[in-house]
Amino acid sequence: MLLKAAVNGGRSKAERPTVPLTPAELAADTVAVLAAGADVVHFHVRTPDGGQTIRPDALAEVLTAIRAAAPDAVVGTTTGLWTCSGPAERYELVRAWTQLPDFASVAFSEEGAAETAVLVRERGMVLESAVWTREDVPRLLASPTLHDNVRILIEPVEEDPVRAVVEARAMAAQVRAAGVACPILYHGDGATVWPLVRAAVEDGHETRVGFEDGTALPDGAPAADNAALVRAARALAAG
Template sequence: MARIKVALNGGRHPGAHPALPCTPAELAVAAREAVAAGAEAVHLHPRDTGGRESLHAADVGAAVAAVRDACPATPVGVTTGLWITDGDAAARQRAVAGWAQLPPARRPDFASANVAEPGFTDLVATLRDLGVAVEAGVWSVQDATALSTASTVNGIDGVPRVLIEIMSPQTDPMAVLARLDELGVPGERLLHGEDELCWPMVALAGRLGLPTRIGLEDTLTAPDGAPVTGNAELVRHALSVWAAAG
């Protein structure tokens, strides 16, 4: 079980942080530094040549290949966020299906798929056909129920990992975890938060013995609120917070 997955860039605009990696070369450097600091998996949002998030095969393949060359023993994953295709689930489906043109070495090891987004079940089926492991993004108790329903009604077998992503103070992470367990949803749980919820969720993950995620996608500051130099510093802080809580 990887304790810490680094989320290198997310949907932040280029220039949002001096160390925000966008190009394949920048992602490779940031990933190498984060893995050296203790990250055991890498999550990234590929970009096109203009710096915009992209799901096109050429952009995904270039980003994955660069990071894999830099960190050959580390799993590399990408987003499939629906916002990247402006909410068009069919366009996303076509883009991800296009990854079939990539040689296996340029395909991600895993990809996140958000349960609440339209087209989830078709997306999961396509990723599995490509040999890409699925991380199901769960944002609420309702998403936990929907994931279970997708498994029983739509024939989706259990996913390898469930990402419990806490983005609102109104969401109780313990309730989401309890609902997943109550429904018998299989898969490893990874717990993380964003912005002001980032560090509390890292600490809670440590207390519960669950893996977590950290990176410039989730926060630009250390636990004390001070600015950070980049992803590697965030990983070091997260490992300390996670271990102290546990």
């Protein structure tokens, strides 16, 4: 089972002191989560004031640090609209990236997703596309990059754990019914993290954990760091 570590997202130090924010912290955390059992690493570039960005200079600084510390790591980042002013600026920023992550994520809940996904592929990056609701799936299925994805991320927005699993499975069924053969990855947020990890294991899909999604271990205890979450996910999958 492929396991992705999503190491920071928009998480703050106030929420979890060990969340990696700086390039040096992201590099060290990449080494740690890979040693703990993660296969790939997803990060968000953070600004000094705690914000998120996809500016070329800031991304290059993070990638330089990660690749110095973990040259063989497979790492990716977001193209989320919250990192910029809107679809037009996102497109221009991604087009201006001077150093490229191995993969980039594009959410089909967002305006301009199809165009951004095409740009990701044109620039030579591996693409992973995300859906958050059943309503997102037709937009994904209509995209010209549908069969170029390394995986489809299914990220249900339902806060109830039972409903989140139901929605994840329904979206997966929509994707498979359209003939999409690439791997599917389930992941949750907060209370839905571990139910969706378990569902991914049961359904034979990929999954992810990390401070972007949640800070608690399966028993509800706070995780010391991202590596602890990765080890817990590996133990759950093995068990």
